[in-house]
Amino acid sequence: MEDDESIRDILKIILRNAGYETDFFSDGTAILTNTYAHPDLYLLDKQLQGFDGLNICEFIKLNEGTRKIPVIMMSAYPNVGELALAAGANGFLEKPFTIHALLNAISSLLLHETAEQSLE
16 A cells, blocks of 8 residues: 555556556555455555554554565654564665665565475
8 A cells, every 4th residue: 555646656657567457545544444466465554544554553553364464564764674574574675775675575474484384
């Protein structure tokens, strides 16, 4: 989820070019009302329209149906990394970040998730 339309458009291009299917939301309504298909990974901005991404992350991690799905939080705000991890995020990217850092974080968490599922 990303509230800035220009960043959202860039992320869509980057992720689709890397082979990922994407769904984007500008706020947390869909997640809080569970009106969306659960993804393999959440990429979640701290600042959303009318919502704090940290609260959305906590909600995801407390919900039985989504708690095992990896969450990468991102923010330009200073010192959010520790707060993101405390909210349950599996990773954090400080804006601005490189395409390489984004794709590495995503692939690392998805590989980790796949490995954990094969052990279950």
